[in-house]
Amino acid sequence: MKNFFKTSNPLKSVLVIILMLFTAAQSKGQQTKPAASGYAPVKGTKVYYEVYGEGKPLILLHGAFMTIETNWGQLIPELSKTRKVIAIELQGHGHSPYSDRKLELPTLASDVEAVMNQLKVDSADVVGYSMGGSVAYQLIVQSPKRVNKLVIISSTYKTSGWMPAVTSAFKGMKPEFLANTPMKTAYDAIAPDKTKWNSFLEQMIDFVKVPFDMGDANIAKITSPVLLIAGDNDGLDKTELIKTYQLLGGAVFADMGKMPKSQLAVVPAQGHVSLMMQSKTILGYLDGFLK
Numbered sequence: 044m045k046n047f048f049k050t051s052n053p054l055k056s057v058l059v060i061i062l063m064l065f066t067a068a069q070s071k072g073q074q075t076k077p078a079a080s081g082y083a084p085v086k087g088t089k090v091y092y093e094v095y096g097e098g099k100p101l102i103l104l105h106g107a108f109m110t111i112e113t114n115w116g117q118l119i120p121e122l123s124k125t126r127k128v129i130a131i132e133l134q135g136h137g138h139s140p141y142s143d144r145k146l147e148l149p150t151l152a153s154d155v156e157a158v159m160n161q162l163k164v165d166s167a168d169v170v171g172y173s174m175g176g177s178v179a180y181q182l183i184v185q186s187p188k189r190v191n192k193l194v195i196i197s198s199t200y201k202t203s204g205w206m207p208a209v210t211s212a213f214k215g216m217k218p219e220f221l222a223n224t225p226m227k228t229a230y231d232a233i234a235p236d237k238t239k240w241n242s243f244l245e246q247m248i249d250f251v252k253v254p255f256d257m258g259d260a261n262i263a264k265i266t267s268p269v270l271l272i273a274g275d276n277d278g279l280d281k282t283e284l285i286k287t288y289q290l291l292g293g294a295v296f297a298d299m300g301k302m303p304k305s306q307l308a309v310v311p312a313q314g315h316v317s318l319m320m321q322s323k324t325i326l327g328y329l330d331g332f333l334k
Contacts, residue, residue, distance in 0.1 A: 075095060075119055075120040075123060077093035077094055077095050077130075078094050078095055078096070079093070079094040080092065080093045080094065081161075082138075082139075083154070083157045083158040083160070083161040083162075084157070084161075085153070085154045085157045086144070086150075086153075087142055087143075087144035088134060088139075088140060088142035088144055089139070089140065090131060090132065090133065090134060090139045090154045090157065090158060091131070091132045091137060091138035091139045092129055092130065092131045092132070092158045092162075093111055093129075093130045094127065094128070094129055094130075094162070095119055095122075095123035095127075095128040095130070096122070096123030096124065096125070096126055096127055096128050097126075097127050098125050098126045098127050099126055099127065099167075099168065100126070100127045100129055100159075100162075100164045100166075100167035100168070101122060101126040101127065101128050101129065101167060101168045101169075101170065101333070102129045102130075102131065102155065102158075102159070102167045102168070102169045102170070103115050103118075103119075103122075103128060103129070103130040103131070103170050103171075103175075104131060104133070104155065104169065104170065104171035104172070104174075104175030104176070104178050104179055105130075105131075105132065105133065105136065105172060105173075105174075105175045106172045106173030106174050106175055106176075106319070107173060107174040107247060107251065108136070108226055108247065109136065109137075110132055110136060110137035110138075110229065110233065111130040111131075111132055111137060112137075113229065114172060114175075114319065115130055117320075117322040118322060118325065118326060118329075121322075121326055122326075122329070126168075126333075129158065129159075129162065129164070129167065131154075131155060131158055133151055133154065133174070133175070133178065134146060134150075134151060134154065135239070135243045135246060135247070137233055137234070138233050138234075138235065139235075140234075140235045140236060140239075141234075141235075141236060141239035141242055141243045141246070146246050146247070146249070146250040147250075148177055148178060148181040148255060148257075149181055149185060151178045151181070152178055152179075152181040152182040152185055152186070153185075155169075155178065155182055156182070156186060156189060159189065165189070166188060166189050166190065166191050167189070167190070167191060168190075168191050168192040168193070168194070168333055169182060169183070169190050169192075169193050169194070170194040170196065170329070171193075171194070171195060171196065171198060172196040172197060172198065172319055173196070173197055173198050173315065173319075174198070175198070176195040176196055176197065176198020176199070177198050177199065177200065177255070179193060179194075179195060179198075180193075180195065180198070180199075180200040180257055180262075181200075181257060183265055183267060184200075184257050184258075184261045184262075184265075187264075187265065187266065187267065190267050191267060192267055192268050192269070192270070192332065192333060193265070193267055193268070193269045193270070194269070194270045194272065194328075194329060194332065194333075195269065195270070195271050195272070196272045196273075196318070196319065196325070197272065197273055197274060197277045197278075197279060197315050197318050197319070198279075199279060199283065199284075199287070200255075200256070200257040200258075200261075200262055200287070201255060201256035201257060201283075202254040202255055202256065203256070203280070203283060204279060204280055204283045204284070204287070205278055205279060205280060206278050206279070206280050208278070209278040213248065213251045213252060214252065216248050216251075217248075218240075218241045218244035218245055218248070221244060227240060230243075259286075259290055262287060262290045262291065263290045263291075265291060268304040268305050268306075268332070269291050269305040269306075270305065270306045270307075270308065270328065270329075270332040271284065271287065271288060271291075271305070271306070271307045271308065272308045272310065272318070272325065272328055273307075273308070273309050273310070273318070274309070274310050274313030274314050274315060274317065274318035275309050275310065275311050275312065275313060276312075276313065276314050277313060277314050277315040277318055278314070278315045281309075284307075284309075285307075288305065288307045291303070291305040292304065292305055293305050293306070293307055294307070306332060308328050310324060
């Protein structure tokens with residue numbers, strides 16, 4: 044592993060970060076058991092969800108290659124004390140089976156709606172991290188009435204919202220790079236069909252290579268309060284992040300007017316992965332915003 048860090052290949056550096064995330068998250072482990080779990084049928088496949096606690100619904104959408112446990116294991120016990128937490132595993136991730144259905148943001152957002160429909164949830168607050176944040180953006184763009192408050196953690200609604208180094212790092216990614224890794228171990232532990240590992244990776248690699256842009260105009264139309272949380276060195280283009288906040292009504296001189304309903308938090312000394320590990324910090328922002 045030490046030699047892995049010394050490589051000049053930026054792609055391998057990204058993979059090291061992903062492996063660190065999985066290892067650290069799994070070592071802490073989720074302690075709270077879901078009150079309910081199941082699958083919601085969607086076009087071409089089904090998606091897995093878990094429900095914790097009681098109260099106003101709060102939907103959690105994980106990052107790429109992650110699961111409910113590895114992404115949200117440290118947050119669910121606290122969040123579920125006051126909220127009905129609905130955690131979803133996106134297509135091919137965790138307990139959700141691999142499907143040949145093309146992986147696209149509109150489709151994934153519709154899957155989230157399918158879970159909401161099955162649980163009879165008309166609208167909810169939604170929190171998305173990384174890939175899950177892009178799905179959350181897509182959800183509010185295509186079905187704005189279903190999202191009360193939106194929290195985006197280290198994510199964007201367009202490819203250009205990332206620094207070029209982030210998008211270029213995945214161009215040479217191959218499934219064999221992740222063989223014999225903690226990610227593969229985690230996949231084998233809960234995937235419905237362990238033989239789909241390479242197919243899943245190939246599908247995800249194709250997915251992250253496709254540029255996307257939901258449109259500045261659509262973001263400007265969002266009327267729900269939005270909390271943007273980013274690490275100061277998390278790979279997001281901070282100029283684009285400020286533009287996003289401006290589209291949401293923020294970045295104003297509030298002393299000469301009123302405070303905008305949307306908020307921006309940039310956490311110092313944090314990267315894309317380490318940011319999600321700052322459980323107390325994230326919970327503090329969520330607690331203040333969602334109330």
